[in-house]
Amino acid sequence: GAVVSQHPSWVICKSGTSVKIECRSLDFQATTMFWYRQFPKQSLMLMATSNEGSKATYEQGVEKDKFLINHASLTLSTLTVTSAHPEDSSFYICSARPRGVGPQHFGDGTRLSIL
Amino acid sequence: AQSVTQPDIHITVSEGASLELRCNYSYGATPYLFWYVQSPGQGLQLLLKYFSGDTLVQGIKGFEAEFKRSQSSFNLRKPSVHWSDAAEYFCAVGAGYSGGGADGLTFGKGTHLIIQP
Numbered sequence: 268g269a270v271v272s273q274h275p276s277w278v279i280c281k282s283g284t285s286v287k288i289e290c291r292s293l294d295f296q297a298t299t300m301f302w303y304r305q306f307p308k309q310s311l312m313l314m315a316t317s318n319e320g321s322k323a324t325y326e327q328g329v330e331k332d333k334f335l336i337n338h339a340s341l342t343l344s345t346l347t348v349t350s351a352h353p354e355d356s357s358f359y360i361c362s363a364r365p366r367g368v369g370p371q372h373f374g375d376g377t378r379l380s381i382l
Numbered sequence: 383a384q385s386v387t388q389p390d391i392h393i394t395v396s397e398g399a400s401l402e403l404r405c406n407y408s409y410g411a412t413p414y415l416f417w418y419v420q421s422p423g424q425g426l427q428l429l430l431k432y433f434s435g436d437t438l439v440q441g442i443k444g445f446e447a448e449f450k451r452s453q454s455s456f457n458l459r460k461p462s463v464h465w466s467d468a469a470e471y472f473c474a475v476g477a478g479y480s481g482g483g484a485d486g487l488t489f490g491k492g493t494h495l496i497i498q499p
Contacts, residue, residue: 273425301486310472311426313486326486360425370416371487375425 270294271363273374281382282353288346288377290361296341297363301371302334305358317344341366351381384409386473388490395463396498403458403493405473415456416474416487417447426472432456443467468497 270293280286290300298319303311315336317323323336333355335347344363348355358378362371385408395401407413414433418426430441437449447458456473471494474487 271425299485310489310491311487313488316486358423362426370428370431372428373418373426376423378423 269365269372271361271372271374273361273377275377276375277378277380279380279382280351283350285347285349286351286379288348288359288361288379290344290346290363290374292342292363292365292372295363295365297344298341298366299364300338300344301362301364302336302344302346303360303362305360305376307358311360314346348379351379353381355379356381384413384475384477384488386475386488386490388471388473388493390493391491392494392496394496394498397465398462401458401460401463401467401495403471403473403495405456405458405490406454407456407473407475408454409475411477413456413475414477415447415449416476417441417445417456417458418472418474418489420470420472420492422470429458429471463495463497465497465499468495470494 272291274289300317302314305311314329315323315325317336317338319338325331338344358376360376362373364371387406416431417429420426429445430439432439432449440446445460470492472492473490476487477485
C-alpha cells in the first residue's frame with residue numbers, strides 16, 4: 268500500500284516551453300503533498316507544500332509564478348514549470364502524506380532536461 | 383532553522399561487514415527523524431522513522447537507528463551489509479504533527495554507500 272505515482276518519469280523539452288508533472292496517490296487520500304527538487308549528486312530541497320483545495324506554500328527562494336502547483340483533489344497534485352530554462356533541469360520528486368496519519372510516501376521522481 | 387548533517391559523503395564497506403551511517407540534526411523542538419534510501423535515478427524509500435518512544439527503532443531490510451537526544455544524533459546501523467545495500471542514504475528531520483507524520487522534510491546531503499566484494 269501507500270503508492271505514489273509520478274508522471275512522466277523523464278521529460279526532455281526545449282527552452283521556453285512549459286512542463287507539467289503529475290503526482291498521484293494511488294491507494295490513499297493525501298490532504299498534503301510536497302514537491303522537492305534534487306540537483307545531481309545533491310540532497311533534496313523542499314520547494315513547496317501543497318494542500319488540497321488551497322494555495323500552495325512555497326519555500327523561500329522558490330518562484331511561485333514559475334513553479335505552479337495545483338492540488339485539485341485528494342489524490343492528485345501537479346507541478347507546472349513555466350517557461351522552462353536549462354537551469355531548471357533537475358530531478359523533481361513529490362511526496363504525499365496520508366490523511367491524518369503516517370509519514371510521507373515518495374514518488375519515483377521526474378527527470379526534467381531542458382535543452 | 384532545522385538542519386541535518388551527514389558528515390560522511392562516501393563510505394566503503396566490505397560485504398558482510400557492519401555499517402554505521404552518521405546523522406546529526408539541529409531542531410528547536412522534538413524532532414521527527416527519518417532515514418531514506420535512494421537508488422540511482424529512483425525515488426526515495428523509507429527505511430525507518432522515529433517519532434517518540436523507544437529510542438532504538440527497527441526498519442526494513444535489517445536496518446536500525448538509535449535516537450540520542452543528548453548528542454542530537456540519529457545514526458543508522460546494519461550488522462551485515464549486502465551488495466544490494468549500495469545506494470545513497472538520506473537522513474531527514476521534520477516538524478511532527480499529531481497524526482504521526484511530518485511536514486516538509488529537511489534532508490541531509492546524503493551518504494553514498496559503496497559495498498566491496
